[in-house]
Amino acid sequence: MNRSIALLALASANLALPAHVHAAGQPLLIENVTVLSAEQAQPRGNQYVLVRDGRIAAVSDSAIAAPDARKLDGSGKFLTPGLMDGHVHVSNAIGLPFGSSDPAIATMEQQFFAQQPRSYLYFGVTQVVDLINMPQGFAQFTAQPRHPDAWRCGVAPVVDGYPLVFMDKATRYQVFNDYIFEPKNAREHPLPAGANPAEHTPEAVVERIAKSGALCVKITLEDGFGDLNSWPVMSVETLRRLRAATTQHGLLLMVHANALDMQRIAVEGNVDVIVHGVWNWNELQNQPGVPAAIATHLRNVHDKKIGYQATLRVIPGVTDMLDPNLLEDPVYAKVVPPAILKWYHTDDAQWFKREIFGSNPNSAAILEGRRQADANWATSEHGMRALRYLYELGQPLLLGSDTPSAPTYGNQPGYDTFKEMRAMAQAGIPLSAIFAAGTINNARQFKLDKDYGTIEKGKIANLLLLEANPLASVEAWSRIDTVILHGEPIARETLAADAK
Numbered sequence: 001m002n003r004s005i006a007l008l009a010l011a012s013a014n015l016a017l018p019a020h021v022h023a024a025g026q027p028l029l030i031e032n033v034t035v036l037s038a039e040q041a042q043p044r045g046n047q048y049v050l051v052r053d054g055r056i057a058a059v060s061d062s063a064i065a066a067p068d069a070r071k072l073d074g075s076g077k078f079l080t081p082g083l084m085d086g087h088v089h090v091s092n093a094i095g096l097p098f099g100s101s102d103p104a105i106a107t108m109e110q111q112f113f114a115q116q117p118r119s120y121l122y123f124g125v126t127q128v129v130d131l132i133n134m135p136q137g138f139a140q141f142t143a144q145p146r147h148p149d150a151w152r153c154g155v156a157p158v159v160d161g162y163p164l165v166f167m168d169k170a171t172r173y174q175v176f177n178d179y180i181f182e183p184k185n186a187r188e189h190p191l192p193a194g195a196n197p198a199e200h201t202p203e204a205v206v207e208r209i210a211k212s213g214a215l216c217v218k219i220t221l222e223d224g225f226g227d228l229n230s231w232p233v234m235s236v237e238t239l240r241r242l243r244a245a246t247t248q249h250g251l252l253l254m255v256h257a258n259a260l261d262m263q264r265i266a267v268e269g270n271v272d273v274i275v276h277g278v279w280n281w282n283e284l285q286n287q288p289g290v291p292a293a294i295a296t297h298l299r300n301v302h303d304k305k306i307g308y309q310a311t312l313r314v315i316p317g318v319t320d321m322l323d324p325n326l327l328e329d330p331v332y333a334k335v336v337p338p339a340i341l342k343w344y345h346t347d348d349a350q351w352f353k354r355e356i357f358g359s360n361p362n363s364a365a366i367l368e369g370r371r372q373a374d375a376n377w378a379t380s381e382h383g384m385r386a387l388r389y390l391y392e393l394g395q396p397l398l399l400g401s402d403t404p405s406a407p408t409y410g411n412q413p414g415y416d417t418f419k420e421m422r423a424m425a426q427a428g429i430p431l432s433a434i435f436a437a438g439t440i441n442n443a444r445q446f447k448l449d450k451d452y453g454t455i456e457k458g459k460i461a462n463l464l465l466l467e468a469n470p471l472a473s474v475e476a477w478s479r480i481d482t483v484i485l486h487g488e489p490i491a492r493e494t495l496a497a498d499a500k
């Protein structure tokens with residue numbers, strides 16, 4: 001596509017997670033609320049939920065006596081688990097240029113990193129998984145006073161493969177030191193000079209990533225964007241070794257793939273999660289409905305119980321930059337710091353738009369660029385059809401927004417998680433399945449359901465008090481009264497970027 005998208009993927013970190021339970025404080029009693037939780041067939045009205053030491057201590061349909069507790073009136077409101085977004089990238093100050101020495105840009109970066117976790121919380125996202133993290137960015141995220149609980153993957157690209165293909169040859173292996181040597185590519189893509197072969201086998205790399213405290217290993221099956229197909233990818237044989245090693249270490253195996261041929265390799269390799277929808281249908285690109293080969297592939301995904309993140313917002317997040325009213329959307333003022341929002345309006349801020357769509361933002365080149373983008377990336381329309389098909393097979397859907405999928409200010413933290421849910425609804429996915437995707441299904445997929453995903457005794461009290469029923473309208477996910485983080489109630493508007 002272009003070099004900037006790949007620059008998102010700069011490093012694998014070696015950071016331990018901060019302790020999850022950190023907000024003991026005063027107990028909290030939520031009174032007379034309607035509870036929505038995926039293990040129940042129906043919402044339950046007039047419930048009382050007691051939180052102690054950051055965890056749910058009791059859920060009852062009669063009043064609970066807790067004189068020491070802070071009370072929250074849930075009358076007329078809906079209590080849900082906090083949302084989990086299983087595909088984010090927190091290390092990028094969205095839309096700001098890379099490697100700038102301008103102090104004004106540096107100031108905006110700081111403002112971005114201070115607001116980013118608050119923007120996720122503003123949209124009820126209380127858990128995130130960072131799929132390609134840079135040590136500094138991930139540390140900045142978890143160092144903020146209030147942030148979603150966060151996990152990360154270690155990244156294991158093959159020699160010369162995506163995203164290394166875009167990066168500076170002299171430094172890329174310092175950034176991505178957990179790279180894997182692919183014997184099948186040995187002639188054209190040999191191990192870099194001086195590297196020790198024993199350190200770049202699937203087994204050695206997975207062992208290092210496991211020791212770093214990561215939750216998952218992420219690889220990329222990407223032979224090129226659009227019509228490109230020349231980048232080296234991992235063979236099925238190597239993928240099987242990687243699969244065995246991740247299983248041995250209890251790590252999830254997450255795979256970037258969005259083209260049919262690449263996703264087929266992922267299925268053959270029995271990966272845990274494919275982290276993009278199948279929207280590049282290769283030679284089937286212009287066919288209506290769900291072509292037989294796509295349907296067969298999706299049945300294989302389902303039969304093998306492979307997780308599937310549709311990431312419907314990837315392409316609209318880029319093409320939305322062409323919308324002249326995008327930055328006037330009042331929600332932008334809630335999730336983007338004021339100085340950055342002002343800067344997004346400047347000519348300098350259009351660098352990525354120009355890179356993708358052409359030099360003059362108002363020219364015919366833009367329209368041509370958009371037409372090509374639609375053709376090459378096949379729009380989210382394919383992804384929506386595939387998602388709907390998978391849903392009808394009975395696949396437990398996952399919520400993953402891929403925020404930001406590129407350095408586009410068309411993706412914003414939290415807001416894009418919400419827009420991903422809205423896009424799922426537009427694809428014809430029922431609201432109950434969207435609810436499950438963002439709560440219990442993600443918790444189960446990442447093996448975190450002991451602590452997250454439902455409103456049950458013993459679970460971490462990351463909860464949302466909503467003003468509307470999310471089983472009646474997807475817009476309810478943007479009508480949040482209070483975000484409860486480890487038992488601490490936070491009025492939504494205090495998390496806004498324009499909060500006074």
Ligand SMILES: [Zn+2]
Pocket residue numbers: 087088089131402403404405
């Ligand atoms: Zn991503």
